[in-house]
Amino acid sequence: MDPPIRQALDRFFRESEQKAYLMTMALIHNRDDALELVQDSMLKLVQKYQHRAADEWGPLFYRILQNAIRDWFRKQKFRQVLSGLMPWQAVDRTAEAFEPSAEQQLQLDEELARVVTALNRLPLRQQQTFLMRAWQEFSTRETAFALSISENSVKTHYARASRQLRHMLRDEDE
Amino acid sequence: MSKDPPFEKNIKQTLDRQRVDPQTADALRKARMTALTQEPDRGIPRWLPATAVTCLLVVAVLLVIRGNTVDELPQMAADELAVIASEDDLELLEDLEFYIWFEGDENV
Numbered sequence: 001m002d003p004p005i006r007q008a009l010d011r012f013f014r015e016s017e018q019k020a021y022l023m024t025m026a027l028i029h030n031r032d033d034a035l036e037l038v039q040d041s042m043l044k045l046v047q048k049y050q051h052r053a054a055d056e057w058g059p060l061f062y063r064i065l066q067n068a069i070r071d072w073f074r075k076q077k078f079r080q081v082l083s084g085l086m087p088w089q090a091v092d093r094t095a096e097a098f099e100p101s102a103e104q105q106l107q108l109d110e111e112l113a114r115v116v117t118a119l120n121r122l123p124l125r126q127q128q129t130f131l132m133r134a135w136q137e138f139s140t141r142e143t144a145f146a147l148s149i150s151e152n153s154v155k156t157h158y159a160r161a162s163r164q165l166r167h168m169l170r171d172e173d174e
Numbered sequence: 175m176s177k178d179p180p181f182e183k184n185i186k187q188t189l190d191r192q193r194v195d196p197q198t199a200d201a202l203r204k205a206r207m208t209a210l211t212q213e214p215d216r217g218i219p220r221w222l223p224a225t226a227v228t229c230l231l232v233v234a235v236l237l238v239i240r241g242n243t244v245d246e247l248p249q250m251a252a253d254e255l256a257v258i259a260s261e262d263d264l265e266l267l268e269d270l271e272f273y274i275w276f277e278g279d280e281n282v
Contacts, residue, residue, distance in 0.1 A: 006210055013206040021202055022192050035201050042209035050214050115188045134182040135189050166181055 041065040062146040129157035
């Protein structure tokens with residue numbers, strides 16, 4: 001790899017990796033799988049898109065990651081169906097997947113916990129859209145590219161997510 | 175008069191307070207270092223090697239089948255040619271009915 005590209009990619013990953021991981025964790029609630037998905041996305045970005053302009057890496061990286069997250073959910077769904085068909089093979093990963101560790105719990109202050117809990121109540125697409133737009137600060141266009149949906153869909157999901165979050169967090173305040 | 179920051183901005187600030195634990199940060203650092211050692215794809219699709227191996231196997235199987243067929247055909251042709259080439263045998267074949275009758279008659 002050319003040294004300037006390597007340096008630029010290193011900088012890009014340093015700036016993105018923790019947020020990408022936390023965003024993935026917010027969606028799938030499984031530390032090991034979240035790490036694996038982020039690592040795979042890094043590898044793919046380097047292998048396929050390292051020669052693209054640096055300002056394209058963000059949307060490309062999140063597109064790869066979101067596709068990986070979508071595949072992860074498909075596999076989970078398949079496992080659920082499989083465990084329904086063959087209950088003796090069912091692996092209960094619920095506790096592992098949804099219970100934050102004590103260490104994680106300590107790191108989540110109360111307000112953050114409220115926001116994350118409210119986010120988790122949203123449908124997956126709304127969560128993804130909200131996290132991309134509000135947290136990652138992607139434009140509507142970038143979000144549409146990263147999630148492989150239309151810009152109109154982004155606007156709709158984002159508006160619905162914001163409205164529901166307001167509703168949930170305001171209700172808790174009252 | 176101060177205006178409250180927008181709702182989304184508040185949530186962003188809240189989410190930004192998350193920090194990964196040192197173990198996870200280390201795992202991410204290792205993932206980054208691994209990724210940065212990767213060479214770019216040279217445009218060879220990942221399915222190509224598997225397809226090439228499959229094609230080679232198919233060709234090999236076809237060659238074996240065809241080889242067996244080719245071995246058998248000359249063998250049959252050689253037998254037939256030997257029969258055809260021998261005038262005596264040809265006469266024998268022509269008179270086969272006679273010999274069968276003759277054998278039967280002799281047994282009687």
